[in-house]
Amino acid sequence: MDAHIRDLRYFVAVAEELSFTRAATERLFISQPSLSRQIRQLELTMRARLFDRDRRTVALTDAGAALLPLARRIIEQWEDARRAVASAREERTLTVGFQTRIGRGLVPSIVEALPGWELRFRQITWADPTVGLGDGQVDVAVAWLPVPGDGVYDWTVVSTEERWVALPAGHRLAGRAEVGLAELAGEPFVALPRTAGPMRDFWLAADRRTGPALVREFVRCLCP
Structure with a gap:
């Protein structure tokens, strides 16, 4: 099976941090076991070990070092593609990701923040900390803070509780x-x-x- 953009984002985070713990908790906001499983699945897909790791250190293998600049380029190209498609769309429709029922008066807040757009809603599992943004399932997401802090996503507080x-x-x-x-x-x-x-x-x-x-x-x- 082909790798997902999300898997490449996870790989890049670990490669840049050289720490599964820091990548999971400080950049991706997922559990370390979940991150390890995703990296292992990517390694199976690529048929190559991407990291050498023990209890104290994490290092890129030759295969991982070869993949890193390409993974960064693929992620950048994907973001460019999403922006190009968004600019070319004639209809003003946004898919909104969420993980639990959107109550608390949030829908009117979202509509107010996005005037002139038709909104479609899609539920995303809790395993995805980007609420569907990472692999392009949605255009915008309603999420509880904290959100992944790697600088990829902009966010606005629409409600506090x-x-x-x-x-x-x-x-x-x-x-x-x-x-x-x-x-x-x-x-x-x-x-x-x-x-x-x-x-x-x-x-x-x-x-x-x-x-x-x-x-x-x-x-x-x-x-x-």
């Missing part, structure tokens, strides 16, 4: 007006799938929890 917790009526904390995150550290949570990466960690408030066990997970996928 508070982070709430829903509890059973009989729960020991249910009567409280405010609940500290440390008090929830041992509670089971309905969460996004692991493929959502940093998005999942944000909504579980992983950076704000304390204690050896951050959460006993009761993982339920919130998408099809």
Whole structure:
């Protein structure tokens, strides 16, 4: 099977960072296991090992070094093609990517931000942190921050919201007006799938929890 543009973006990120961890968390906003699987699939497609790696270092192989400038060129040409097609389209239609139901009054905000355009909506899986932009499935996306920070994508905040917790009526904390995150550290949570990466960690408030066990997970996928 042919490689996707997204796979080449992942490869370039790892090649430039020479770190799967940094590429995953700082540039692509996906989990490291997901990135490793995608790179492995690209290697199978190319029938070549692209990286030499051990627990401490990552280095390009000769095959990886040969692919890197071509991958950058392909990505640039793809972006040029998308811009050319967008300029040539007679109808003003945009495909909008999303990963969960667009509520909270966001649709009017999107329409206001894109006057004169007909909008079509497409749902994208949580495994794609670009919400369909990376492989050209959509023209614009509605996404929760953070978004991939490699400088490829521009973004505008159209709405902000508070982070709430829903509890059973009989729960020991249910009567409280405010609940500290440390008090929830041992509670089971309905969460996004692991493929959502940093998005999942944000909504579980992983950076704000304390204690050896951050959460006993009761993982339920919130998408099809």
